[in-house]
Amino acid sequence: MNTLPKLGRRLAAGVLAQIALGLGSLSAEPVAVVRWDRLAWDGSAAERAAFDAAETWRRAAIAGVETDADGNLLVTVPRWLDARVPATLNRVVMVNGQPLLQPFPPQPEAHDPARTDALRSILGVRRDTAGRLWALDLGWVAGETGPTPDGAQKLVELDPRSGRIMRRIVFARGVAGDGSFLNDIAVDARREVAFVSDSGVRGAPDNPTGIIVVDLATGASRRVLDRHPSTANDRTRPLVASGEAVFPGNPLQVGINGIALSPDGETLYWGLTTGDGVFAAPTALIRDAGVPAERLAAAVRRVATPGGIDGLAVDDRGRLLIAGLTAGAVLRVDPASGATERLLDGASIVWPDSLARTASGELLVTVNHLNRVFGGTASFAPGSGTFAIYRLPGIAAGR
Numbered sequence: 001m002n003t004l005p006k007l008g009r010r011l012a013a014g015v016l017a018q019i020a021l022g023l024g025s026l027s028a029e030p031v032a033v034v035r036w037d038r039l040a041w042d043g044s045a046a047e048r049a050a051f052d053a054a055e056t057w058r059r060a061a062i063a064g065v066e067t068d069a070d071g072n073l074l075v076t077v078p079r080w081l082d083a084r085v086p087a088t089l090n091r092v093v094m095v096n097g098q099p100l101l102q103p104f105p106p107q108p109e110a111h112d113p114a115r116t117d118a119l120r121s122i123l124g125v126r127r128d129t130a131g132r133l134w135a136l137d138l139g140w141v142a143g144e145t146g147p148t149p150d151g152a153q154k155l156v157e158l159d160p161r162s163g164r165i166m167r168r169i170v171f172a173r174g175v176a177g178d179g180s181f182l183n184d185i186a187v188d189a190r191r192e193v194a195f196v197s198d199s200g201v202r203g204a205p206d207n208p209t210g211i212i213v214v215d216l217a218t219g220a221s222r223r224v225l226d227r228h229p230s231t232a233n234d235r236t237r238p239l240v241a242s243g244e245a246v247f248p249g250n251p252l253q254v255g256i257n258g259i260a261l262s263p264d265g266e267t268l269y270w271g272l273t274t275g276d277g278v279f280a281a282p283t284a285l286i287r288d289a290g291v292p293a294e295r296l297a298a299a300v301r302r303v304a305t306p307g308g309i310d311g312l313a314v315d316d317r318g319r320l321l322i323a324g325l326t327a328g329a330v331l332r333v334d335p336a337s338g339a340t341e342r343l344l345d346g347a348s349i350v351w352p353d354s355l356a357r358t359a360s361g362e363l364l365v366t367v368n369h370l371n372r373v374f375g376g377t378a379s380f381a382p383g384s385g386t387f388a389i390y391r392l393p394g395i396a397a398g399r
Helices: 004-010 013-021 045-053 283-287 293-299 370-375
Strands: 034-036 065-067 073-076 089-095 098-103 122-127 133-137 154-158 165-170 182-188 193-198 210-215 221-224 256-261 267-272 278-282 301-304 309-314 320-324 329-333 340-345 352-357 363-367 387-392
Touching (some): 034 098, 065 122, 065 352, 065 363, 073 122, 122 182, 133 182, 182 256, 193 256, 210 256, 210 283, 267 309, 278 283, 278 293, 283 293, 329 352
Parallel strands (some): 256 309, 309 352
Antiparallel strands (some): 034 387, 065 073, 073 089, 089 098, 122 133, 133 154, 182 193, 193 210, 210 221, 267 278, 309 320, 329 340, 352 363, 363 387
């Protein structure tokens, strides 16, 4: 069984050259490292037959992306639409030339949605500079209409090689609640603190948005910028993704989404999906529980207006890397000058979702046509390429 990192060397040379050099909008359709028309798992014949018979693949989409300790690709498949998704955190493997998902960790009980201590519905995933792997559990799965089960909303540390669950940091009521939608995570390994974006989608349209600050040494967490304009969904700006209105008549309401740290860890950035803005604030103020809410709110500044976004990262030169939903592209924005470049675009880049940096300076990008999957209009036909992962060499390193 061959894993996928070797495929990263086989991207189209011309496209890679333009991406690596940051020469603006691409003239050719970009080439993915891996592409699925519909997701499939590396399970037994009986498991795969049941998955196909239930057409669970219509309600399963990749979201977050990372690499394990050996450089293999990891993807999250949140149980947004179907609790029968076999595993919510997966390693990508190649079997007989077909990309399949392999549960990570491999034990079935680690992905059992009936257990609050298991990985119920993972969206954000991040490997920090200390090599630790963190997975953010939404805590709820499709079909649950009542309160989020106690202990289900959590930040999980996993062994980055085996996937073994090492630690669970459970968010208390009041830090995360029934309206919460735990979306993305940024980790400062040097200061032992994590920042979690809560989009508040389950409380739409009056989303209880905010940022959760987690002390990784003690497991203590608290909430800041609760429903602040910089984290709240802007109902005056309905989301348009790649020229398509997202759920007209019942507009999508997602507040804060992507979240990332500056290279020195001194600035936290975050952006809105339903809205138009990437914002920033000093982490010294966010980390300090003694700072009054009013002082922190006054320190927030808008640094970019890219339209609605999803994932967010920062390169080694401090420039923002943005999964632009409205733009239908991955953007690079200098927060000081506002200069903007299109690093990845094309007709297939519909809903660029999550971004991740690799140790060698590459930028990983998932594209999942999420508006179409949720709207029931996604094409899963052969050759449709509904889901894809792109690998952009040198971008995270600032080249």
